[in-house]
Amino acid sequence: MKQRLFTPGPTPLPEEVRLSQAKEILHHRSKEFSVVFQEVRQGLKYIFQTENEVLLFTASGTGAMEAVIANLFSSKDKVLAIRGGKFGERWADIAKIFGVEAIPLDIEWGSTVNIHLIEKKLDADPKIKAVFTQLVETSTGVAYDIQGMAEIVKKRDAVLIVDAVSGLGAQPLLADEWGVDVVVGASQKALMIPPGLSFVSLSTRAWRLVENSDLPKYYWDFKKTKLTQEKNQTPYTPAVSLICALRESLNLLKKEGWGNVIKRHAQLAEATRKAVLALGLELFGEANSNVVTAIKVPLRVDEKNLRKIMRGKYGVNVAGGQGELSGKIIRIAHLGWMDFCDIIMAISSLEMALWELGYPLKLGKGVAAAEEVLKE
Numbered sequence: 083m084k085q086r087l088f089t090p091g092p093t094p095l096p097e098e099v100r101l102s103q104a105k106e107i108l109h110h111r112s113k114e115f116s117v118v119f120q121e122v123r124q125g126l127k128y129i130f131q132t133e134n135e136v137l138l139f140t141a142s143g144t145g146a147m148e149a150v151i152a153n154l155f156s157s158k159d160k161v162l163a164i165r166g167g168k169f170g171e172r173w174a175d176i177a178k179i180f181g182v183e184a185i186p187l188d189i190e191w192g193s194t195v196n197i198h199l200i201e202k203k204l205d206a207d208p209k210i211k212a213v214f215t216q217l218v219e220t221s222t223g224v225a226y227d228i229q230g231m232a233e234i235v236k237k238r239d240a241v242l243i244v245d246a247v248s249g250l251g252a253q254p255l256l257a258d259e260w261g262v263d264v265v266v267g268a269s270q271k272a273l274m275i276p277p278g279l280s281f282v283s284l285s286t287r288a289w290r291l292v293e294n295s296d297l298p299k300y301y302w303d304f305k306k307t308k309l310t311q312e313k314n315q316t317p318y319t320p321a322v323s324l325i326c327a328l329r330e331s332l333n334l335l336k337k338e339g340w341g342n343v344i345k346r347h348a349q350l351a352e353a354t355r356k357a358v359l360a361l362g363l364e365l366f367g368e369a370n371s372n373v374v375t376a377i378k379v380p381l382r383v384d385e386k387n388l389r390k391i392m393r394g395k396y397g398v399n400v401a402g403g404q405g406e407l408s409g410k411i412i413r414i415a416h417l418g419w420m421d422f423c424d425i426i427m428a429i430s431s432l433e434m435a436l437w438e439l440g441y442p443l444k445l446g447k448g449v450a451a452a453e454e455v456l457k458e
Contacts, residue, residue, distance in 0.1 A: 091270045093419060102327045110316065110320055122332065125335075139281070141280045149304070152302050156294070161212045166191060187203060225249070232262050241263035244266065252418075266282055353451075376413050391435040414432070
């Protein structure tokens, strides 16, 4: 059976991306690779909506998160970490490993961030050097007000650092216009290539912290990476095939247009939410994102069996809950290489699996609700 990914990473791959990896590999010190890498560097600036250099690493998004800690801070520095889900917790966990004091701003999972609480924390302790947050907390599906946070942080002696791993290219984020200092991204989400590449953009304010950091780094050295990239090379052997694939995906995204890409994700997300509500199900969380829709599993339905039927009988792979949400929600992603028909497939599978498990519903009601959004 054909398997279809509706998980918030990895996501489906366009044909151009898949075929690019079947070609003969380039040597990473060749002129041919430099040409490819130059295109990729410019394409990443477009997606990040920045004029700053976007650093590229062969690593998962977590690797880039660790690189940010290692390059911007010194032992015993203070940072503020917004913890409203599994990935908010990760920033604090990494900081602790490096001896950086992460002051938590804990919010209920599924809630948005009251940005005035950030303001109070920063005013109470001027030694806080950074605010760590997510663009989209993938474990809950909630989008945060990054523009509002940036307005608060840039008026103080701190930087705003955003984990945009799942949201980059799907959720609005204007790094330069909003004044976001650091943005972290990864390859396997809206950028539509396999896992293995991660990215970091830094503002001028963020580079000042890099200059004063005394934490150890070798592979993750931002200064070395920037100098080498400006020559259209990487300091160490990169994932050449993934970079070639990235060129293809960036070309597709540029052809569609950044604004149109965001609109497409927003429409797919809205269609999914309307379908879920039409089936009598409840959405989880506030400020639902363009990336993934979190759905409360009805009490009389077993979450594991629901996902098992969707995957085994209909070839539709969705994600379950993480941490304290395990067994309580499912998450349907509408991310990356997806179109209207993909959403219809996902909703139809959800309907039929729920019906098989005895949940009372009228087949086709969710699909009809989605179609009302998608026909516009």
